[in-house]
Amino acid sequence: xxxxxxxxxxxxxxxxxxxxxxxxxxxxxxxxxxxxxxxxxxxxxxxxxxxxxxxxxxxxxxxxxxxxxxxxxxxxxxxxxxxxxxxxxxxxxxxxxxxxxxxxxxxxxxxxxxxxxxxxxxxxxxxxxxxxxxxxxxxxxxxxxxxxxxxxxxxxxxxxxxxxxxxxxxxxxxxxxxxxxxxxxxxxxxxxxxxxxxxxxxxxxxxxxxxxxxxxxxxxxxxxxxxxxxxxxxxxxxxxxxxxxxxxxxxxxxxxxxxxxxxxxxxxxxxxxxxxxxxxxxxxxxxxxxxxxxxxxxxxxxxxxxxxxxxxxxxxxxxxxx
Ligand code: SF4
Numbered sequence: 001x002x003x004x005x006x007x008x009x010x011x012x013x014x015x016x017x018x019x020x021x022x023x024x025x026x027x028x029x030x031x032x033x034x035x036x037x038x039x040x041x042x043x044x045x046x047x048x049x050x051x052x053x054x055x056x057x058x059x060x061x062x063x064x065x066x067x068x069x070x071x072x073x074x075x076x077x078x079x080x081x082x083x084x085x086x087x088x089x090x091x092x093x094x095x096x097x098x099x100x101x102x103x104x105x106x107x108x109x110x111x112x113x114x115x116x117x118x119x120x121x122x123x124x125x126x127x128x129x130x131x132x133x134x135x136x137x138x139x140x141x142x143x144x145x146x147x148x149x150x151x152x153x154x155x156x157x158x159x160x161x162x163x164x165x166x167x168x169x170x171x172x173x174x175x176x177x178x179x180x181x182x183x184x185x186x187x188x189x190x191x192x193x194x195x196x197x198x199x200x201x202x203x204x205x206x207x208x209x210x211x212x213x214x215x216x217x218x219x220x221x222x223x224x225x226x227x228x229x230x231x232x233x234x235x236x237x238x239x240x241x242x243x244x245x246x247x248x249x250x251x252x253x254x255x256x257x258x259x260x261x262x263x264x265x266x267x268x269x270x271x272x273x274x275x276x277x278x279x280x281x282x283x284x285x286x287x288x289x290x291x292x293x294x295x296x297x298x299x300x301x302x303x304x305x306x307x308x309x310x311x312x313x314x315x316x317x318x319x320x321x322x
Contacts (some may be wrong), residue, residue: 001191005179010045013170014100015298016109017048019154028060031109033154043313044170045105049096051114051138055088066113066122066134073122073135074212075113081125086137089114093141100146104174105166114138117138117153148173148235160243164318169238172196175307176231184227186218193230198308200237202250205239208292238241248278251287261298268292283317 017024021032036046053059063078064085077083089278100106109115116136124131135143143151156162159266179192193215200208227265253272255267262270273287288309295303303309312318 001131001188001269003191003195005182006175007181009102009174009178009181011043011089011170011174012103013040013044014048014096014103014106015046015048016107016115016154017050018055020046020048022048022050024053024059025140026059026061026063027051027059031154035155035157036107036265040167041315043314044105051089051092051096052085054092055085057085064113067119067125067135068122069125071118071199073134073137076125090135090141097145099140100142100149100254102177103149104177105152105170106149107157108136108139108140108151109152110153111217112136112139117143123297148232150235150238156171160259160293160318160321164312165241167316167318168199169235171178171312172307173231174197174236176234179217180227184223186226187221189218189223189227189230190215194232195305196301198250198306199254200234201253201309202242202246202308203240204237205246205249207233213236244278244280248274251277251291254291256302257300258294258298262294270276280322285317288319 002232017034018029019033019036020036021030022197023030030243052061052064057064062080064075064082064083067074067081068088069076073090074084074086095150111120112116113120115137115138117139118135119129119133120136122132122134123129126317134140139151143149146185150166150173152162152166157166170188176192177320179188179322182188197212200211211230213228214230218230239283253269255274258270270287273282273290277284277287288318292309295309306316
């Protein structure tokens with residue numbers, strides 16, 4: 001398939017509005033993230049949402065928090081427990097979710113009773129003490145409605161592996177949108193899958209085999225159904241963090257493509273760098289750079305088509321840390 005024929009869709013990301021520097025927090029402040037706006041902003045188009053403002057709580061506003069009430073989690077006022085915005089936030093989330101059909105990811109503000117992706121404190125209604133943790137109400141609604149959507153919190157982006165994982169998922173999901181906009185056919189699905197084989201292999205080998213079986217039978221079933229099953233399984237698999245051991249497996253696999261082209265010294269050099277990466281002595285970019293050099297010297301169409309070789313813009317330097 002000629003991928004230059006794919007439509008070039010904007011890479012759109014939903015985001016908690018306060019992370020962009022918008023003064024929408026309960027105290028009229030913001031939580032601007034320079035990494036998001038200045039680095040990721042070079043590649044992503046952000047669509048901001050502030051659920052608390054959207055349901056009419058105003059700026060400034062009394063703070064709310066998650067509270068355990070009769071076995072369920074409610075969002076209630078900190079100072080006024082009679083204020084309950086649970087249903088309004090859930091309803092707003094259900095309204096937003098269908099409008100996120102063409103976005104490729106969502107960045108949430110950590111710790112928020114509305115936007116937190118996970119580990120938001122839940123308080124006991126009687127004692128007022130934190131007793132548990134959960135997702136923010138709006139974030140939970142979005143994640144349940146769109147389980148394949150790549151999501152992350154701004155705080156977790158400071159972790160190199162979580163950051164790389166999120167950005168890789170976003171770019172893959174964006175490519176998926178481009179394929180779908182072009183028209184998903186069994187042949188297009190095979191092409192998409194083929195180009196992402198090594199990427200999946202680095203995250204989840206059992207899913208890699210399951211996706212292969214799904215794609216192999218795509219011509220015998222309704223393509224919309226197969227495509228839906230495929231993308232859900234793929235995005236779930238990619239959520240698993242690729243470990244150095246799994247990357248090493250892929251690197252050794254790639255090295256096999258050069259076995260008839262490299263002399264003993266070149267093979268030893270590449271093996272040495274792969275081993276140094278496996279031992280976490282050098283970052284992934286080190287063996288990958290040598291692989292890219294060998295690929296230029298010994299072109300291979302199948303290998304060159306693998307998005308694993310260049311999963312995201314080099315300027316983001318996501319493979320440069322151990
Ligand atoms: S965390 Fe969410 S609800 Fe709170 S200010 Fe930011 S966007 Fe609004």
